Amino acid sequence: MDPRRTPEDEVPRVRVAALVLALAASPACGAQDEPPGRTVEGRDPAVAPAPLGSATTLPLPPEPSAARAPEPEGPTQADLEPGQGHELASIAMRNFVYIAPDYQSTRLGYLRAGAVVPRAAAPAGFKRCKGGFYRIHPRGYVCVGIGATLDVDHPVVLAAVRGPRRGEPFPYHYVVSRSPPPHLYVHLPTPAEQRTVEGRPLGARGMNEWIVQEIGRMIGEADPVSPFLQSGRDLPKPAGAEEKVRFHAHRGRAKARSAFGLMATFDWTGRRFGLTTELDLVPIDRTRPAHLSELRGVVFKAPGVPAFVMHQGLRALRPDEEGKLRPAEYVPFRSGWVLTGHASSGGAHRVEGKPGEALAAYLETTEGVWLAASSLRIGRLGQDLWGHARRGKRWIDISIELQMLVAYEGTTPVFATLVSTGRGGLSDPETTGATVQGTFFVQSKHVTATMDGDPASEAAFELHDVPYVQYFHQNYAIHGAYWHDEFGKARSNGCVNVSPADAAWLFEFTDPPVPPAWHGAMTPAGGTLLYVHP
Numbered sequence: 001m002d003p004r005r006t007p008e009d010e011v012p013r014v015r016v017a018a019l020v021l022a023l024a025a026s027p028a029c030g031a032q033d034e035p036p037g038r039t040v041e042g043r044d045p046a047v048a049p050a051p052l053g054s055a056t057t058l059p060l061p062p063e064p065s066a067a068r069a070p071e072p073e074g075p076t077q078a079d080l081e082p083g084q085g086h087e088l089a090s091i092a093m094r095n096f097v098y099i100a101p102d103y104q105s106t107r108l109g110y111l112r113a114g115a116v117v118p119r120a121a122a123p124a125g126f127k128r129c130k131g132g133f134y135r136i137h138p139r140g141y142v143c144v145g146i147g148a149t150l151d152v153d154h155p156v157v158l159a160a161v162r163g164p165r166r167g168e169p170f171p172y173h174y175v176v177s178r179s180p181p182p183h184l185y186v187h188l189p190t191p192a193e194q195r196t197v198e199g200r201p202l203g204a205r206g207m208n209e210w211i212v213q214e215i216g217r218m219i220g221e222a223d224p225v226s227p228f229l230q231s232g233r234d235l236p237k238p239a240g241a242e243e244k245v246r247f248h249a250h251r252g253r254a255k256a257r258s259a260f261g262l263m264a265t266f267d268w269t270g271r272r273f274g275l276t277t278e279l280d281l282v283p284i285d286r287t288r289p290a291h292l293s294e295l296r297g298v299v300f301k302a303p304g305v306p307a308f309v310m311h312q313g314l315r316a317l318r319p320d321e322e323g324k325l326r327p328a329e330y331v332p333f334r335s336g337w338v339l340t341g342h343a344s345s346g347g348a349h350r351v352e353g354k355p356g357e358a359l360a361a362y363l364e365t366t367e368g369v370w371l372a373a374s375s376l377r378i379g380r381l382g383q384d385l386w387g388h389a390r391r392g393k394r395w396i397d398i399s400i401e402l403q404m405l406v407a408y409e410g411t412t413p414v415f416a417t418l419v420s421t422g423r424g425g426l427s428d429p430e431t432t433g434a435t436v437q438g439t440f441f442v443q444s445k446h447v448t449a450t451m452d453g454d455p456a457s458e459a460a461f462e463l464h465d466v467p468y469v470q471y472f473h474q475n476y477a478i479h480g481a482y483w484h485d486e487f488g489k490a491r492s493n494g495c496v497n498v499s500p501a502d503a504a505w506l507f508e509f510t511d512p513p514v515p516p517a518w519h520g521a522m523t524p525a526g527g528t529l530l531y532v533h534p
Contacts, residue, residue, distance in 0.1 A: 082120050090115055091148065138515050175260055183252070188273060188281065218291070258286070293501070311333070315330050389408060400426055435495070441531065446520040472530050
């Protein structure tokens with residue numbers, strides 16, 4: 001998904017006619033103030049000129065007044081650096097940060113609506129930016145105009161009550177629309193407005209009881225109603241947000257097969273409403289809260305090869321004091337382990353348990369438990385053909401056949417997890433939903449991003465705030481998925497899906513880094529290296 005460009009403010013050219021009118025507006029006659037210590041033609045108007053031949057002595061001219069005030073100085077270097085207590089707020093869905101105070105310079109990343117960041121006291125330039133480019137923390141310049149403001153109490157900032165919970169598996173609460181999709185309210189609607197718009201009984205009695213319980217269990221307690229919503233004002237729209245048909249109380253319905261990230265939820269008139277990141281209110285009983293996958297990748301604590309349990313009900317074995325392997329705890333489905341390379345099939349370690357288990361091959365893990373090889377999906381350590389490993393750099397290896405991702409620091413694997421690549425498998429990505437193969441670099445990273453399908457397709461979808469998106473080639477990305485929990489199987493439209501928790505881990509592992517309070521970062525030179533292969 002290509003980032004949508006935020007409209008740019010441009011300074012209108014000064015017209016010559018305006019200057020002429022300004023000059024013409026100056027009074028042509030009448031008294032005008034003179035500079036201090038001078039009079040018209042150098043004479044003091046309070047003294048009449050002496051007649052010719054008179055011996056009257058003309059008075060001396062008055063003493064010059066104090067020296068003229070110095071011209072105001074430009075901003076100091078300190079004024080051009082953030083950290084003096086001044087702030088700037090984003091009021092656009094994407095407010096780009098530039099490497100220099102110029103729209104033509106390289107983009108470093110962007111801020112999202114509601115973000116507030118430290119800024120310099122004075123602008124660094126005004127090129128095609130009426131409000132001026134301000135340097136922000138920790139780097140880059142932002143134009144004050146359509147997408148940004150110095151007013152941190154702007155309605156968009158006050159309405160956007162909370163930013164993403166970065167680092168958590170779900171940076172927002174997530175809900176998926178039911179059929180028909182929910183209406184998008186512009187304020188907390190009155191009961192009468194809800195009846196007019198939705199035409200259904202309201203309140204907890206009119207809601208399906210299991211929906212009420214599901215909302216509480218999966219989303220948690222409601223937030224206090226914000227002062228902005230308590231005021232009864234309509235929610236503003238951030239610049240760059242999708243404009244819909246506007247009615248008195250709502251902006252129409254959401255699209256079919258849509259999903260949302262919610263900044264906050266509120267109890268109102270016996271129902272729960274959620275505030276989307278584009279500043280709409282949706283009734284949550286018209287949606288289905290997203291289920292958070294329990295899948296967590298494995299972090300390497302010792303050298304070895306990654307493996308994942310692919311059968312339900314697998315029982316681990318542990319050696320007793322005599323070295324015999326005895327049944328121990330059950331291990332979770334899709335749990336990750338690191339194998340030491342030691343194996344047993346009844347030789348050095350004799351299995352004590354069910355008769356059939358004595359003939360099975362068991363593999364040792366770094367945690368000291370032994371697992372049946374037949375129940376494991378065992379990874380293959382990748383080869384770094386670009387030499388990043390030799391230079392100690394970070395890189396990622398993705399196997400389509402194994403549906404497995406392994407992250408490295410130099411030659412050392414540090415993390416592994418199961419993924420869902422394109423449902424086309426190893427087919428041609430140009431004609432199927434397969435994931436593209438090759439060597440790539442991370443081009444841009446987004447705390448969340450909206451993804452959608454072909455609007456002409458019957459299977460069209462619109463997924464708002466997909467978590468922890470990392471684009472590496474055209475529209476191909478590694479990202480978290482909150483709409484399915486089938487990691488380990490090929491099922492995506494071409495991207496590399498990972499569990500939300502693993503997406504959060506990978507987001508902080510890779511380059512380019514995304515500064516706090518920013519929503520995205522990009523680098524034309526490329527960030528972390530990726531290998532995608534069979």
